[in-house]
Amino acid sequence: MSTSNELISAKAATGIEGLDDILSGGLSRSHVFLLEGEPGTGKTTVALQFLLAGAQAGERSLYITLSETERELRQGAASHGWTIDENVHIFELTPPESLLNAEHQQSLLYSSDLELGEATRQIFEVVERVKPSRVVLDSLSEIRLLAQSSLRYRRQILAIKHYFVRYDATVLLLDDLTTESLDKTVHSVAHGVIRLEELTPTYGAERRRIRIVKYRGQKYRGGFHDFTIMGDGVHVFPRLVAAEHRGTYQRLQLSSGIAEMDALLGGGIETGSSTLILGPAGTGKSLIALIFAAAAVQRGEKAALFIFDEELGLLFERxxxxxxxxxxxxxxxxxxxxQVDAAELSPGEFSHRVRRCVDAGDIKTVVIDSINGYQAAMPEENALVLHMHELLLYLNRKGAATFMTVAQHGLVGDMQAPVDITYLADTVILLRYFEALGKVRRAISIIKKRTGTHESTIREYRISSRGMTIGEPLEAFQGVLRGVPTYMGADNPLLKDESQ
Structure with a gap:
């Protein structure tokens, strides 16, 4: 009885780490699964990785192809650096020559009847000969065309399913959705259904995503997950769910190394919290974030910068x-x-990169510069906010201090941010330009801090070759945040001009 239970619970790993994570370990053995997607979505690549993973484990695998030639399959595998060894058998199913020759076709019997029966016989024969534990059938569109009617097609799929079950084979049926797209015959017959999709944005590379439509008797990670096809095969990035990650850490206060900045922040920034630096272009948002990252490195801690907007050579020089x-x-x-290229990277892959860095490198300070660039990777604002919510919650639970920058539109007066995530951040640092004594100056204030008290004052700051200098509170001015303040006091609290 225990052997039977072990057989039921055993999984056939797909060889794709992220996909196995979504599937809770892989595909249940001795069942038939459907892998569907339009041409070019990566079905063949996933199928080859599934068979090669079996071959590495010493299992016999069989690829039955009705649409591609064996040569094309081997060339596709070689393009990813894979070698198809003797444990992976490729069977190229072709109709008999008599069916290809018009002179030998029988007029009283539909040629499709002969072709369907012959195709099924060839499939069963090769399975008898190879006795594989993993099988890929590519593709169902050919069988659907041969069957002609939905009834015959369903019967054929059921016959194939029951035949493979006798051999305890784990079967992956590929469907390119080029025929009856509304036909759900295989959906009802298959033990699980995996769908691949390809999206083409207005600008940038195509985006691919995967979803588990159905998986009988198994809990799986639902929803869409981003994936890419790279030189070494398919990489799936499971959607980040922060609730699954809990860690213990000591809450500490991190100093910026600038006494006036720490005073504004009520002593500094706490570990396990997120900070949003908000302001128009040129106010020094990146500089403030990097001041905290540099202070972390000088303390002997590890920090990570994810730069969307600026070329690294220019950033280093600046x-x-x-x-x-x-x-x-x-x-x-x-x-x-x-360096992150928003046109080439999906939000799911970015979250995966950040998570990998934090987990593997024990990183405690993370800088994302900027959310504007991150939004370019995800035009749908609602989805962006959800992605950021999960990512920030995950980083907080790992005890990391996260710094994000957002560039607002405009220079003075009423300015708008392209996306409002102020409610997600634990601390919000607001930067502003203002005019005083015939010069454009900069002001900094803390408008929110969940993790403790902070100054409610507005201070002027200056950026020079020595970094950032922060002055005393501008208590004698009214209207600094509007950009044109009114001087109300007797003493001038503004920073004096200094040599750069």
Whole structure:
């Protein structure tokens, strides 16, 4: 009895780490699964990885192809650096020559009847000969065309299913959805259904996503998950669910290294919290985030920067002129810097990158610069907010201090952000331009901090070759945040001009 239970619970790993995670370990053995998607979505690549994973485990695998030739399959595998060994058998199913020759076709009997029966006989014969434990049938569209009617097609699929069950084979049926797209025959027959989709944005590379439509008797990770096809095969990025990750950490207060900044923040930023730096272009949002990252590295901690908007060479040079040597910090091994191309990277893959870095590198300070660039990777704002919610909650539970920047539209007066995530952040730092004494100046204030008290004042700050200098509270001014303040006091609290 125990052997039977072990057989039922055993899983056939697909060889794709993220997909096995979504499927709770892989495909249940001795069952038939449907892998569907339009041409070009990656079905063949997934199928080959499934068979090669079996071959590595010493299992016999069989690829039955009705649409591609054996040569094409081997070339496709070679393009990913894979070698199809003797444990993976490829059977190229072709109709007999008599059916291809018009002179030998019988007029009293539909040729499709002969072809369907002959195709089924060839499939059964090769299975008898190979006795595989993993089978891929590519594709069902050919069988559906041969069957011609829904009734014959359903009977044929049921016959194939019951035949494979006798051999305890785990079967993956591929369907390219080029015939009857509304025909759900195989959906009802299959033990599980996996759907691959390809989306083409207005600009940038295509986006691929995967969804488990059905999986009998098995809990799986629902919803859409991003995936890519790279040189070494398919990579699936399971949707991040922060509730699944809980960690214990000591809540500490992190200093920026600037006394006035720490005073504004009520002592500093707490671990396990997120900080949003909000302001128009050129106010120094990236600089503030990097000040905290540099302070973390100088304390001997690890930090990670994910840069969307700026070319790294320019960022390194710009920060060097402001007193922060990113190259020297990177050389210590405690600062990880990744350039992110929003046009090529999906939000799911980005979350996976951040999670991998934090888990593998024990990183405690994360900078995302900027959310504007992240939004470019995900035009749908509602989905963006949900992605950010899960990512920030996950980082908080890992005890990381996260810094995000958002560039607002405009320079002074009423400014709008392209996406409002202020409610997600634990701390919000607001930067503003204002005019005073014939010059454009900058002001900083803390408008929110969940993790403790903070100053409610507005301070002027200046950016120079020595970095950031923060002045005393502007208590004698009214209207600084509107951009044109009114001077109400006797003493001038503004920062004095200093040599750059």
């Amino acid at each position: 920060m060097r002129n402001l007193g922060i040597d990113l190259q020297a910090l990177q050389d210590t091994g405690n600062l990880l810097i990744e």
